Amino acid sequence: MNNNITLSDIAKALNLSVSTVSRALTDSYQIGDETKQKVLAYAKEHHYVPNRMARSLREGKSRSIGVIVCSIDNSFMAQMLDGIDRYCSERDYQIIIMQSKELYEQEKANVSLLYAGGIDGLLISPSYQTTDFSHLTNLQQAGLPVVLFDRLSNHIETHKVAVDNFKGAYEATVHLINNGYRAIAHLNWNTQLSVATERFKGYQKALEDFGIAFNPDWVKFCDTTNAATLDEELATALQELMALKQRPQAIFTATDLLSTKCLAHLHQSGLRIPDDIALIGFSNTDLAEVLNPSLSTIHQPSFEIGRLAAQQLLTLIADNNTQPFETILLPTKLQVRESSQAKF
Amino acid sequence: MNNNITLSDIAKALNLSVSTVSRALTDSYQIGDETKQKVLAYAKEHHYVPNRMARSLREGKSRSIGVIVCSIDNSFMAQMLDGIDRYCSERDYQIIIMQSKELYEQEKANVSLLYAGGIDGLLISPSYQTTDFSHLTNLQQAGLPVVLFDRLSNHIETHKVAVDNFKGAYEATVHLINNGYRAIAHLNWNTQLSVATERFKGYQKALEDFGIAFNPDWVKFCDTTNAATLDEELATALQELMALKQRPQAIFTATDLLSTKCLAHLHQSGLRIPDDIALIGFSNTDLAEVLNPSLSTIHQPSFEIGRLAAQQLLTLIADNNTQPFETILLPTKLQVRESSQAKF
DNA sequence: GCTTACAACTAAATGGTTTTAGTAAAAACA
DNA sequence: TGTTTTTACTAAAACCATTTAGTTGTAAGC
Numbered sequence: 116m117n118n119n120i121t122l123s124d125i126a127k128a129l130n131l132s133v134s135t136v137s138r139a140l141t142d143s144y145q146i147g148d149e150t151k152q153k154v155l156a157y158a159k160e161h162h163y164v165p166n167r168m169a170r171s172l173r174e175g176k177s178r179s180i181g182v183i184v185c186s187i188d189n190s191f192m193a194q195m196l197d198g199i200d201r202y203c204s205e206r207d208y209q210i211i212i213m214q215s216k217e218l219y220e221q222e223k224a225n226v227s228l229l230y231a232g233g234i235d236g237l238l239i240s241p242s243y244q245t246t247d248f249s250h251l252t253n254l255q256q257a258g259l260p261v262v263l264f265d266r267l268s269n270h271i272e273t274h275k276v277a278v279d280n281f282k283g284a285y286e287a288t289v290h291l292i293n294n295g296y297r298a299i300a301h302l303n304w305n306t307q308l309s310v311a312t313e314r315f316k317g318y319q320k321a322l323e324d325f326g327i328a329f330n331p332d333w334v335k336f337c338d339t340t341n342a343a344t345l346d347e348e349l350a351t352a353l354q355e356l357m358a359l360k361q362r363p364q365a366i367f368t369a370t371d372l373l374s375t376k377c378l379a380h381l382h383q384s385g386l387r388i389p390d391d392i393a394l395i396g397f398s399n400t401d402l403a404e405v406l407n408p409s410l411s412t413i414h415q416p417s418f419e420i421g422r423l424a425a426q427q428l429l430t431l432i433a434d435n436n437t438q439p440f441e442t443i444l445l446p447t448k449l450q451v452r453e454s455s456q457a458k459f
Numbered sequence: 460m461n462n463n464i465t466l467s468d469i470a471k472a473l474n475l476s477v478s479t480v481s482r483a484l485t486d487s488y489q490i491g492d493e494t495k496q497k498v499l500a501y502a503k504e505h506h507y508v509p510n511r512m513a514r515s516l517r518e519g520k521s522r523s524i525g526v527i528v529c530s531i532d533n534s535f536m537a538q539m540l541d542g543i544d545r546y547c548s549e550r551d552y553q554i555i556i557m558q559s560k561e562l563y564e565q566e567k568a569n570v571s572l573l574y575a576g577g578i579d580g581l582l583i584s585p586s587y588q589t590t591d592f593s594h595l596t597n598l599q600q601a602g603l604p605v606v607l608f609d610r611l612s613n614h615i616e617t618h619k620v621a622v623d624n625f626k627g628a629y630e631a632t633v634h635l636i637n638n639g640y641r642a643i644a645h646l647n648w649n650t651q652l653s654v655a656t657e658r659f660k661g662y663q664k665a666l667e668d669f670g671i672a673f674n675p676d677w678v679k680f681c682d683t684t685n686a687a688t689l690d691e692e693l694a695t696a697l698q699e700l701m702a703l704k705q706r707p708q709a710i711f712t713a714t715d716l717l718s719t720k721c722l723a724h725l726h727q728s729g730l731r732i733p734d735d736i737a738l739i740g741f742s743n744t745d746l747a748e749v750l751n752p753s754l755s756t757i758h759q760p761s762f763e764i765g766r767l768a769a770q771q772l773l774t775l776i777a778d779n780n781t782q783p784f785e786t787i788l789l790p791t792k793l794q795v796r797e798s799s800q801a802k803f
Numbered sequence: 804g805c806t807t808a809c810a811a812c813t814a815a816a817t818g819g820t821t822t823t824a825g826t827a828a829a830a831a832c833a
Numbered sequence: 834t835g836t837t838t839t840t841a842c843t844a845a846a847a848c849c850a851t852t853t854a855g856t857t858g859t860a861a862g863c
Contacts, residue, residue, distance in 0.1 A: 119601075121819055132843045137821060147841055164575040168521065169819035172512040172848050179555075188541045193532045200531065200558060209555050209576060211523075214544060231508040232553060257463075379749035400746065405723035407751035465849055476813045481851060491811055513849035516818050806862085813856070823846080831838065 120161050129153055140165075171233065179209040180428060181229035183239040185217050191371060191399040191417050192240075195265060198421025199238060206429060208235075217340050219244035226250050236260040236428045241268060243306045243340060260431035264424035267309045267442065274427040275442040276420055280310055280397075283413040283447030284317025284369070287395050290411070290449055291365045292325050295458030296393055298333070300356050300363035302349075302373050305336035314369045314397060332356075333363055339372050349376055353384070365393035365455070374398050378406060378454070394454040397447075408453035416445050464505050473497055484509075515577065523553040524772060525573035527583040529561050535715060535743040535761050536584075539609060542765025543582060550773060552579075561684050563588035570594050580604040580772045585612060587650045587684060604775035608768035611653045611786065618771040619786040620764055624654055624741075627757040627791030628661025628713070631739045634755070634793055635709045636669050639802030640737055642677070644700050644707035646693075646717050649680035658713045658741060676700075677707055683716050693720055697728070709737035709799070718742050722750060722798070738798040741791075752797035760789050 122140075126133045131150065139146045139154035140163075146154075157163075171177045182199060184192050196212065203210050211229060215222035222242045227250075229237060236259060239251065248270040251261050255273065263275040291299050301318045304311045315334070322329050335352035339345055356363055368374040374396030378388070386392055388408050395411040396403070403410040423443055431438075466484075470477045475494065483490045483498035484507075490498075501507075515521045526543060528536050540556065547554050555573060559566035566586045573581060581603060583595065592614040595605050599617065607619040635643050645662045648655045659678070666673050679696035683689055700707055712718040718740030722732070730736050732752050739755040740747070747754040767787055775782075 122821095123819075133820080134822080134844080135842060137819095138842090141821090145841065150841080164571075166516070166819050167575060167577045168512050168516040169848090170821080172510070172516055172818090172850095173820045173822090175848075177512065186541070187531070187544065188534075188537045190532075190534060190537075193534075193537045197530070197532045197558070200556070204557065204572075207572075211553050212544070212556060213548065214541070227508075228548075228551075231511060233511045375746060375749045379751075379753075382751055402719060402744065402746045402750075405719045406746075406749065407722075407726055409723075466851095467849075477850080478814080478852075479812060482812090485851090489811065494811080510849050513818090514851080516820095516848090517850050517852090519818075804863105808859100808861075810859080811857085814854090816853080817851085818849105821847085824844090826843075827841090829838100829840075831836100833834100833836080 119164050119166070121166065122163075125154060125157055125161070125163060129157060176235055177209075177233045178207060179211055179232075179234055180425075180432075181225075181232070181234040181237045181239075182210050182212045183215055183222060183225050183229070183237065183241075184212065185240060185242055186214055187212065189371075190401065191415070192265075194399060194417035195240075195421035195424075198418040198423075199425045200421075201418075202422045202425035203429070208429065210238075215242040217242045217244060219247075223250045226254065230254060230257075230259065234259070236262070236432045238262050238264060238424055238428050240265040241308075243304075243308050246270075246307070260428055262424050262428040262431065264420055265310070272440055274424075274431060274440050276424040276427060277310075277442075277444060278415045278420065278447050279444040280313035280447075281317040281320070282444075283397060283415070284314035284367070285321045286317075286447065286449050287367050287397065287413045288318045288321035289325070290451070291367060291393060291395060291455060292321065292327070294393070294455060296365035297327055298330075298361055298363045298365070299327075300333040300335070300366045301369070302352065302366055302377060303334070303336050303369040304339045304373070311369060318367055330361070332359055337373065339370060345372070345376065349373070349380060353377070353380055357384075363392065364458070365389075365395070368394065368396045368398075371396065371398040371400055374410060374412070375400065375402075375406070378410060388454050389456045389458075393456070393458070403450070403452065406454075411452045411455035412450050414448045414450050416448070419445060463508050463510070465510065466507075469498060469501055469505070469507060473501060520579055521553075521577045522551060523555055523576075523578055524580045524582060524769075524776075525569075525576070525578040526554050526556045527559055527566060527569050527573070527581065527585075528556065529584060529586055530558055531556065533715075534745065535759065536609075538743060538761035539584075539765035539768075542762040542767075543769045544765075545762075546766045546769035547773070552773065554582075559586040561586045561588060563591075567594045570598065574598060574601075574603065578603070580606070580776045582606050582608060582768055582772050584609040585652075587648075587652050590614075590651070604772055606768050606772040606775065608764055609654070616784055618768075618775060618784050620768040620771060621654075621786075621788060622759045622764060622791055623788040624657035624791075625661040625664070626788075627741060627759070628658035628711070629665045630661075630791065630793050631711050631741065631757045632662045632665035633669070634795070635711060635737060635739060635799060636665065636671070638737070638799060640709035641671055642674075642705055642707045642709070643671075644677040644679070644710045645713070646696065646710055646721060647678070647680050647713040648683045648717070655713060662711055674705070676703055681717065683714060689716070689720065693717070693724060697721070697724055701728075707736065708802070709733075709739070712738065712740045712742075715740065715742040715744055718754060718756070719744065719746075719750070722754060732798050733800045733802075737800070737802070747794070747796065750798075755796045755799035756794050758792045758794050760792070763789060 122133045125136045139151045213225040267275045337348045398412040469480045483495045557569040611619045681692045742756040
């Protein structure tokens with residue numbers, strides 16, 4: 116740890132009291148100009164840096180926030196973290212990132228650790244296992260601001276920031292419909308998380324609005340958290356889809372992983388995209404562009420989600436009076452590429 | 460920040476002294492069993508959690524380390540961070556991640572901030588602008604352990620962990636040669652960072668060892684940090700390569716970004732891969748598999764780099780006697796896919 | 804019976820900063 | 834001249850956990 120000079124070192128060297136030095140450095144009106152200059156010069160010369168621990172202890176604020184995410188290692192999440200980081204570091208807040216790895220127990224452990232670590236607030240994208248939110252409401256009751264991002268839940272009242280999954284999925288499906296596809300399958304993640312359920316609902320609503328009967332056979336849910344079994348699960352799902360009497364002409368895949376894996380699988384089976392089957396993903400991979408064929412996607416403003424979530428948290432920390440909580444749903448953007456070209 | 464109960468709250472409640480309570484909680488031999496039980500029970504019931512700031516201030520250790528990276532938002536980096544995080548959180552160390560965004564000034568600012576924040580050590584992958592390492596050697600002189608990872612430099616003596624870039628590049632090139640390609644171009648990043656120069660050297664050595672004359676026209680350096688101009692720069696580079704009298708039959712691309720962009724470009728120009736031109740990358744994108752054609756790569760053990768770097772730093776923090784410094788170069792792994800299939 | 808040893812505790816200092824309450828001297832005012 | 838105000842500073846408390854150096858009271862040893 117840093118063995119810097121302290122206020123009392125400066126005080127001794129200049130024959131002043133510690134409090135005078137402290138005040139001189141914060142440009143207090145209580146200190147004469149001459150003294151201020153002396154202190155400032157000495158501090159600069161000897162690279163004085165206030166001790167963060169001491170200051171935090173004294174102020175009861177650590178100027179650090181906790182961020183709990185399922186996994187850092189994922190392009191979309193990294194972009195959101197980038198947004199959080201940018202907003203916070205501009206305001207001299209440190210962020211402490213922890214990974215839940217989609218485990219509820221791990222998430223609870225992270226919360227305890229961060230709380231004990233003296234964070235001023237928490238930003239969290241809950242694990243997919245998390246159905247009980249008491250570890251978070253407890254935190255709130257203890258006076259710690261909590262903001263949800265990306266993955267929302269109704270089990271806790273607070274600021275929430277995410278993308279409008281329903282609308283994004285709706286637009287993806289409508290795009291396929293407008294391009295002449297009517298038999299549209301849907302590949303989703305088998306979880307109760309709003310990111311998944313809302314996308315499913317958006318898909319259903321689009322079909323309904325365009326008078327296409329919903330066909331449960333066209334919808335497949337996979338466990339995307341288990342990398343070991345996913346490939347096989349996906350292969351089976353696709354085979355089943357392709358074996359249907361009324362074979363789907365297009366697929367709307369609800370997550371990054373499903374989209375790219377699906378594309379690879381279809382390729383291997385020798386299917387031409389979009390001629391044999393069209394594809395659109397809900398995704399943020401920067402590789403959508405370089406895939407072959409390039410993959411149409413619903414793009415999420417990931418950086419902005421992170422940025423806004425951080426903003427919400429920091430204002431919550433600043434004026435801790437309980438303002439009415441907001442849920443911000445950012446719009447997605449349809450990015451049309453080759454994989455969903457019009458049928459005719 | 461956490462408004463928990465403190466030792467003195469417990470002390471008052473149980474009519475004990477603060478020191479007794481402190482000792483009871485650390486299971487000191489100086490405290491009687493009965494008292495211990497009482498204290499422990501009370502602490503548990505009231506969710507006592509030691510104040511991290513106070514403890515850190517007292518101990519002169521923060522149990523947190525700084526991690527400076529160019530950018531979080533990059534699959535390879537995220538994997539390394541994952542490794543760092545896993546090792547540290549298993550040992551109750553917090554990590555504070557900051558981004559330099561490839562800017563030297565930003566990196567210096569990060570270092571100051573982290574130092575002031577009272578970290579116990581620093582893990583850094585320097586920005587590509589960084590040629591002066593005095594901000595890091597200063598840190599060392601102040602007694603703060605520093606470990607370099609991924610991007611190494613000879614301007615500072617410390618533990619270093621990275622991948623064997625020379626050998627990896629050598630193997631990539633040899634792989635192409637063995638598959639029948641002799642006119643092999645090389646696309647690299649225009650920086651003096653070892654990650655780039657070592658790969659270039661590996662490429663040259665392979666050619667030399669197989670009796671292929673090095674042709675400077677076959678080598679192109681691009682500024683991959685400027686996203687705005689990269690596409691055009693790359694397009695020009697590829698055009699120039701393809702216009703050569705002795706046209707290259709294969710390309711070894713030295714970074715993730717170059718590999719994927721290059722693949723996309725070649726596609727657009729209607730070239731078949733690997734028939735018209737083969738490709739191998741130095742890369743960690745999990746999408747290598749799903750690209751079309753799937754991209755052969757030199758895979759880097761990113762998680763392991765992070766893990767080992769964290770390990771080196773924590774041991775350095777633990778026994779701060781200056782052991783001899785090590786440089787660990789992990790082996791890469793050649794992953795053969797379609798883009799570099801044998802010519803015949 | 805007296806010393807020694809031990810068990811079970813406590814007072815107080817330490818770490819570095821901020822802030823409250825206060826002091827001394829100089830300047831302003833009457 | 835005497836009082837008030839202002840200026841420029843200081844002492845000390847507070848934040849909380851840890852640890853050193855004790856202080857009791859009791860049991861063991863001779």
